[in-house]
Structure formats: C-alpha cells, structure tokens
C-alpha cells in the first residue's frame with residue numbers, strides 16, 4: 001500500500017511517501033502565501049523524487065496547521081498524533097516527543113505503541129516557537145540555520161526575560177546596542193525558549209527516551225540548552241523536520 | 256453555513272429544544288418589567304451571581320445581574336468593542352471582562368439590550384471573587400446609589416461557627432438595608448416561602464441536568480448554558496420552578512424518543528469553568544462533529560450545588576452557610592473532589608477545562624485539578640485558554656488543533 005503524508009506548517013510544507021513501512025522519499029518546501037498550492041506542489045514533488053505516479057497512491061493524510069486546506073487528502077490528523085507516530089517509526093523506544101513548530105511548540109508522552117497518551121501545547125503567543133527564533137535571527141542579522149553553531153561559542157548567555165516576542169526583540173536590540181557578544185545573545189534566546197518549553201513539558205512528566213522533532217531540531221545550540229534544562233538527553237533523527245509527514249503517511253497505512 | 260439553511264436543516268430542527276421559546280419569553284418579560292420599574296414603583300437591585308437573591312424577591316425588589324449582562328454581551332459578540340471602551344476609560348486589560356464590558360455599557364446604554372435597567376441599590380457578595388467589590392463600587396459611584404457588601408470568608412476546609420456568626424450578622428444588616436431602601440418592614444414569612452421555591456427550583460434544575468445521565472444524552476452543557484438563565488436570575492420564583500418542570504418533561508420525552516443532543520454520541524465529556532460565550536455555537540458544532548457530547552459542567556451545576564446546605568424548614572438560618580460554601584468560595588481540593596464525583600456520575604471519557612483569562616478564582620487551581628483528574632481518574636484532559644467575553648483572547652485555529660488532538664487521544668483510549 002502506497003501512502004503519502006503532507007504536513008503543512010506555517011513556515012514549511014513537508015511531504016513523505018511510504019510503501020508499507022518503507023520510506024520512499026521526502027520533500028520540503030516553503031509554505032508561502034497559499035497553503036493549497038504548497039500542498040499540491042509538495043505532493044507532486046514527493047512523487048517525482050520517489051518515482052511514483054499519483055494513481056498509485058492509496059491514501060493521503062494531511063497534518064499541520066494547513067491540514068484542512070489539503071482538499072485532495074483522504075483524512076486530516078493533527079500534528080500531535082503524526083509527530084508521535086513519526087518518532088515511534090524511527091525509534092520505537094521513544095516515550096516523549098518535543099516538537100517546536102513555527103506557530104507553536106508541543107510536548108507529548110507516547111505509549112509503547114506510539115499512541116499519544118497526553119500532550120501539552122504552548123499558550124496562544126509566539127514565545128517558545130520557531131517564529132520567535134525567526135524574529136530574533138532577523139534582529140541579529142544572522143542566518144536562521146547558523147543560530148545553533150553560533151550559540152555554542154557562548155560562555156555567558158545573556159538574559160532575555162520578556163516572554164513577549166516583540167518585547168524580547170527590543171531586549172535583543174538593546175543588548176546589541178550595549179555591545180553584548182552575538183553568541184551570548186543567541187545563547188540567551190535559546191535559554192529563553194528552553195525555559196518556556198520546559199515549563200510547558202514539565203507538567204506532562206516527560207519520560208526517557210525523549211526525541212525532538214520538527215525543523216528547529218536542527219539547531220544544535222537549542223537542543224543542548226533543552227538537554228541541560230530538562231536533564232535528559234534529546235534524540236534527534238536525521239528526518240526530524242519531516243517526521244510529521246512521515247507520521248501522517250504511517251497513519252494513512254492503517255486505512 | 257448561513258443562519259437560513261441552519262434553521263431549515265431538519266436534523267437540527269429535530270434536536271432543537273422547544274422550551275427555549277418559553278424561556279426567552281420569561282426573560283424578555285423580566286427585562287421589560289425591570290426596565291419599566293420606575294413607572295410601576297418597583298425597586299431594582301443589581302446583585303452578583305452568587306449573592307443571596309431570595310431576600311430581594313421576598314421584598315418585591317427586582318434583581319438584575321450584571322454578570323448575566325456580561326454573558327449576553329459575550330454571546331452577542333459585543334465584548335471586544337466594550338472592553339476597548341473600558342480600556343479607554345482607564346481600566347486595565349487584565350480585569351475581568353464581565354466587569355469591563357458592564358462598566359463600559361453604563362454611560363452609553365450600550366450592549367445588546369441598550370444597557371441594564373437603572374439600579375436603586377447594589378448588592379455585592381464576594382463569595383465569587385474580589386473583582387465584584389471594585390466593580391460594584393464603581394457602579395455605586397456612577398449611579399449614585401447605596402451599596403451593600405456581604406463579605407463571605409473563603410472556606411478552604413469546612414465551615415466554622417465563627418464564620419457562620421460573622422455572615423449571619425451581616426445578613427441581619429442586609430435585611431435592614433432592604434428595609435431602609437424599600438421603606439417597608441422585612442417580611443420573614445415571605446422569605447421562608449421564597450426559600451422553599453428557591454430550593455424547589457434548584458432541585459428541578461438538577462433534575463434537568465441529570466437527564467444527561469442517559470446515553471445518548473438528550474441535552475448538552477451548551478444547552479445548559481442557555482437554560483441556566485432562570486435559576487440564576489429568577490430563583491425563588493414560581494415561574495422558574497414551572498419552567499424547569501416543562502424543560503424536564505421535554506427532556507424525558509426526548510429520551511423516550513431517542514432524540515440526542517449530538518447526532519452520534521460516542522464520547523462523553525465534562526466541561527469546567529464559565530462558557531466562552533462568543534464561541535459556544537462553534538464549540539458545540541466542533542465537538543458534535545467529532546461525536547462528542549459535553550454532558551455535564553461544573554458551572555451550571557453550581558447553582559444547584561447550593562442546595563446541600565439549605566434548610567427547608569429554616570431557610571433564613573441556613574442562608575449564611577448556603578451562600579458561603581458555594582463552588583468558587585471553597586478550596587481547590589474540594590473543587591477537584593467535586594469534579595471527580597461528576598466524572599464518575601456522568602461517566603465521561605475526558606475533561607475539557609477552560610482556563611478563563613477573566614476569572615481568576617475559577618481558573619487558578621485548574622492545573623492542580625487537571626493533575627488530580629489524571630492521577631485519580633486517569634482520564635485525558637484538555638486545557639483551552641480563552642475568555643468569557645473578550646474575543647481577543649481566542650485563537651480559533653490553535654484551539655481547533657488542541658480539540659482535534661485531544662479527541663484523537665480520547666478516541667485511541
């Protein structure tokens with residue numbers, strides 16, 4: 001059975017294709033203005049990279065914020081269940097998952113079968129999300145992808161106390177003006193997100209092993225900070241960013 | 256979906272509660288009576304939702320509820336505009352939005368009913384929160400009318416003799432206050448009669464709520480949110496008792512005919528906290544589309560929770576305890592125990608908690624309640640961050656994702 005998972009996030013659209021439980025291909029692109037177009041294009045591209053035809057696909061599950069705008073999907077499932085399924089797929093031992101997405105961050109505790117037992121999400125604001133990182137990277141004039149590496153050089157993380165993204169941004173700007181080293185500011189930003197995520201995840205009682213999914217997992221600086229704050233190692237899969245889409249394709253396999 | 260094809264939807268039509276029309280009539284009549292009180296020589300008192308209303312009814316004073324007004328403002332989606340007006344008047348956005356909306360309404364006769372009927376006096380009981388103290392002081396100054404404050408100590412555990420004496424003494428002052436402001440002797444016999452009706456109304460209301468023990472349930476918490484109006488505003492009157500009898504009959508009939516609130520009830524949920532008034536329709540449709548019925552809630556049941564302490568044969572003496580030990584004036588542990596009992600009684604699959612930005616006393620202990628539910632009942636819970644009136648505190652797509660994810664968890668159990 002061939003299935004496709006499409007994960008429409010607020011920043012990127014991801015697709016994954018499975019033949020039974022074999023991963024056949026993945027694709028990532030920007031979501032852009034129109035989620036519908038992004039979904040259609042990610043679908044086509046993942047078929048292209050894996051060499052399948054549309055007609056061969058038996059079931060499509062859409063997930064992520066734009067899950068309801070994927071008209072051609074057979075079903076919509078939330079990213080919470082999909083990330084859990086995806087994490088379980090790459091490592092069946094995993095019992096907790098943290099996903100920092102563009103608009104929100106979430107933590108879940110999962111069963112040995114990969115089902116979500118409980119989850120928590122950040123409250124309405126952008127603090128502790130990928131969007132927060134994006135805004136800060138822009139204020140610092142640093143490439144988003146480089147934040148992680150830069151922060152590793154820091155030995156004295158700056159303090160960012162505002163939870164509000166806009167206020168935190170002005171804190172960052174005044175730190176720049178004071179001549180604070182860039183790596184210390186970036187490390188401070190990571191610490192602030194880390195504290196937010198830990199406060200949210202702490203309520204759940206995370207169980208090891210813990211995996212982090214989503215694009216932000218590529219940021220090593222943030223991952224180290226989380227490990228320190230949570231007090232447990234954080235596993236990262238090479239597929240971290242597409243695990244939601246893989247999970248969606250896996251759930252599609254059950255249909 | 257437009258309203259038009261909503262009402263022509265036969266399935267929706269079948270599930271509509273017919274008694275609602277009668278309630279609307281009673282409420283309209285009540286507001287007209289209050290609005291024309293000046294012409295009929297009757298007095299109007301504004302009172303907090305948890306305040307002892309029976310003495311007012313006994314003295315023929317028309318009670319008016321600013322909180323009910325707040326709910327109406329929320330439901331008619333006029334909250335944001337009025338909250339912004341209150342901010343312009345200098346009130347902080349952190350205040351309860353019921354208070355903000357009501358305070359902003361007064362000078363402009365705003366809101367869905369063109370402002371509340373003008374009060375002759377205000378009665379404020381702080382058994383629900385501290386916000387009402389300042390809110391009523393503001394309104395007493397604005398309308399230049401006397402204010403009576405009933406201070407009920409919080410009952411973290413139990414109810415002491417001293418607390419009872421303390422509240423009883425104030426109740427005596429309350430009766431004097433009413434004598435002064437109506438120019439009539441307080442009618443204690445009538446109070447006992449009103450007390451009996453109040454208790455009967457509460458019993459009937461609980462009986463209505465208990466029809467949701469049926470599977471599938473003939474009504475949901477969203478229906479209870481609407482039909483609650485009478486037990487709040489007119490408890491202690493015959494028409495409230497009669498209305499709930501009628502509603503109970505309709506519910507019993509629905510059970511007999513297999514008419515359920517939700518077309519395919521597969522999951523039963525419990526709701527905690529005050530409704531998100533501007534989103535009740537959306538939430539109700541959302542849960543129904545996922546085959547979930549909110550069969551009970553801690554909010555509407557708190558108006559019958561009071562009956563535990565009412566003494567039918569000596570209403571006046573039991574007033575102090577009745578009004579001190581209400582749901583929002585007890586400790587978090589007791590609140591959580593109440594939730595656990597309801598989980599058991601209504602046989603639910605999960606609990607939805609509305610973390611209500613406005614109402615601190617209701618929302619403060621919710622993370623503890625959530626933990627207790629998970630530990631003791633092992634049920635999935637969902638926390639929704641929102642507000643009763645102020646739509647600026649609601650993010651539809653985020654909340655939709657939480658509900659979807661929560662229902663995926665409920666369904667996988």
Ligand code: SF4
Nearest residue numbers: 351383384386613614
């Ligand atoms: S704070 Fe809560 S109890 Fe007090 S008036 Fe507002 S909603 Fe009612």
